Amino acid sequence: MTRSWAEPWKIKMVEPLSMTTRDQREDAIRDAGYNTFLLRSDDVYIDLLTDSGTSAMSDRQWSALMLGDEAYAGARSFYKLVEAVSDVYGYEELIPTHQGRGAEHILSQLLIGPGDVVPGNMYFTTTRYHQEHAGGTFVDVIIDEAHDPSSMHPFKGNIDLDKLAAVVDEHGADRIAYVSFETNVNMAGGQPASLANIKDVYAYCSERDIPVMLDATRAVENAYFIQQREAGHENSSIADILLEITKHSDGATVSSKKDNLVNIGGFLAVRDPELARRARAMLVAFEGLHTYGGMAGRDMEALAEGIREMVATDDHVRSRVGQVGYLGEALVKYGVPVVTPIGGHGVFLDAAAILPHLPQEAFPAQALAAAIYVDSGVRGMERGIVSAGRDPETGDHHVPKLELVRLTIPRRVYTQSHMDVVAESVIEVYDHAEDIQGLEFTYEPPELRFFQARFQPIS
Numbered sequence: 001m002t003r004s005w006a007e008p009w010k011i012k013m014v015e016p017l018s019m020t021t022r023d024q025r026e027d028a029i030r031d032a033g034y035n036t037f038l039l040r041s042d043d044v045y046i047d048l049l050t051d052s053g054t055s056a057m058s059d060r061q062w063s064a065l066m067l068g069d070e071a072y073a074g075a076r077s078f079y080k081l082v083e084a085v086s087d088v089y090g091y092e093e094l095i096p097t098h099q100g101r102g103a104e105h106i107l108s109q110l111l112i113g114p115g116d117v118v119p120g121n122m123y124f125t126t127t128r129y130h131q132e133h134a135g136g137t138f139v140d141v142i143i144d145e146a147h148d149p150s151s152m153h154p155f156k157g158n159i160d161l162d163k164l165a166a167v168v169d170e171h172g173a174d175r176i177a178y179v180s181f182e183t184n185v186n187m188a189g190g191q192p193a194s195l196a197n198i199k200d201v202y203a204y205c206s207e208r209d210i211p212v213m214l215d216a217t218r219a220v221e222n223a224y225f226i227q228q229r230e231a232g233h234e235n236s237s238i239a240d241i242l243l244e245i246t247k248h249s250d251g252a253t254v255s256s257k258k259d260n261l262v263n264i265g266g267f268l269a270v271r272d273p274e275l276a277r278r279a280r281a282m283l284v285a286f287e288g289l290h291t292y293g294g295m296a297g298r299d300m301e302a303l304a305e306g307i308r309e310m311v312a313t314d315d316h317v318r319s320r321v322g323q324v325g326y327l328g329e330a331l332v333k334y335g336v337p338v339v340t341p342i343g344g345h346g347v348f349l350d351a352a353a354i355l356p357h358l359p360q361e362a363f364p365a366q367a368l369a370a371a372i373y374v375d376s377g378v379r380g381m382e383r384g385i386v387s388a389g390r391d392p393e394t395g396d397h398h399v400p401k402l403e404l405v406r407l408t409i410p411r412r413v414y415t416q417s418h419m420d421v422v423a424e425s426v427i428e429v430y431d432h433a434e435d436i437q438g439l440e441f442t443y444e445p446p447e448l449r450f451f452q453a454r455f456q457p458i459s
């Protein structure tokens with residue numbers, strides 16, 4: 001007999017959703033230039049644009065807000081946060097920032113010099129921006145399987161040690177600023193790295209005095225996949241696996257808007273007190289005094305509680321990743337092409353395979369995201385040629401291998417019935433995919449065009 005899992009919480013407060021008609025949605029998407037980023041959230045029914053800062057806080061986190069110590073210096077809430085990060089992540093030195101990119105900015109400025117190289121497992125937009133802004137060059141050393149949407153490799157987030165060694169041999173270990181190791185790689189579809197790979201990379205780098213800095217934003221989701229898929233860890237708790245991951249690193253940047261179950265916040269955490277001292281000197285200039293950085297006392301209180309809750313029992317992450325898997329499996333079962341294995345934070349639809357009649361220059365993923373919105377009010381996001389932008393030298397589109405629509409699931413926000421509605425809508429649109437028209441720009445911004453671009457159907 002199957003035994004179902006369910007959410008390890010019940011609902012105490014509800015937020016009504018906007019229910020719209022198809023006519024209203026057709027008007028809304030036209031007004032938004034067929035770009036889901038330009039929709040008003042009041043016109044959205046189920047919002048799967050991002051899992052960033054969209055989590056629901058617990059009753060304990062809401063009550064923790066009231067305990068926030070707003071002292072300018074030495075706030076009690078800061079020391080609570082230091083203790084939580086030390087207990088759960090194992091790093092003693094904490095630099096609190098307004099969100100993940102604030103931590104990336106400080107780390108990049110401290111460790112990267114002009115001409116340095118930063119190898120990493122696929123890029124993340126803001127991370128790479130700060131590495132390049134500091135004068136570094138990012139080099140992708142993720143395994144090849146990560147770029148293949150249908151590869152069933154269980155750890156598509158792994159670093160390819162041969163690729164890493166080739167980069168080190170080419171440039172010399174002292175030109176490698178650090179290895180930028182992302183857990184549960186976002187741009188690859190929320191795909192994990194194995195603990196064996198994390199250990200191997202750290203051992204290789206330690207021998208050569210190359211720091212390993214984690215992007216531990218989704219390390220809890222990564223820990224869950226290690227528990228489920230890596231031999232020898234099936235009986236370890238998520239809390240223990242997380243500490244085992246971070247043990248094989250010199251520090252981490254974290255966007256607390258993801259795993260940590262809060263709506264704003266982030267941090268840099270390191271082991272080296274001297275690096276921490278230099279980071280605090282920068283923090284004061286760019287974020288705030290070293291005992292609050294970019295957060296109010298109440299934000300730090302809610303964050304400290306969120307950090308403890310995310311690993312207090314394994315049931316939390318099992319239900320979080322389980323919900324993503326539930327939606328993914330429903331689509332796989334029907335035959336809708338998606339990135340596999342299903343990742344930790346969202347389901348990625350393979351728009352190129354769903355809309356074979358549209359060339360990539362007609363923006364199939366953009367058109368598919370708009371069509372799903374019109375069908376049901378479910379908002380996803382394009383991750384394809386529009387997001388990739390243009391080559392600044394030639395002016396041509398960057399042409400990514402993956403042309404995807406991302407349906408990202410906020411934590412503790414939607415129910416299984418919402419997931420059923422999403423799956424039914426995607427299936428409906430998939431069944432009539434040949435009716436979807438391509439799009440053309442009516443406005444194309446020069447930078448990060450996907451946020452603000454406007455389109456119309458190709459006539």
Ligand SMILES: *Cc1c(COP(=O)(O)O)cnc(C)c1O
Pocket residue numbers: 052099100101102124126127182186215217218254255256257258265266
């Ligand atoms: C969201 C995210 C960031 C950036 O964090 P912000 O809090 O949005 O500034 C960095 N890395 C990864 C993997 C992320 O998902």
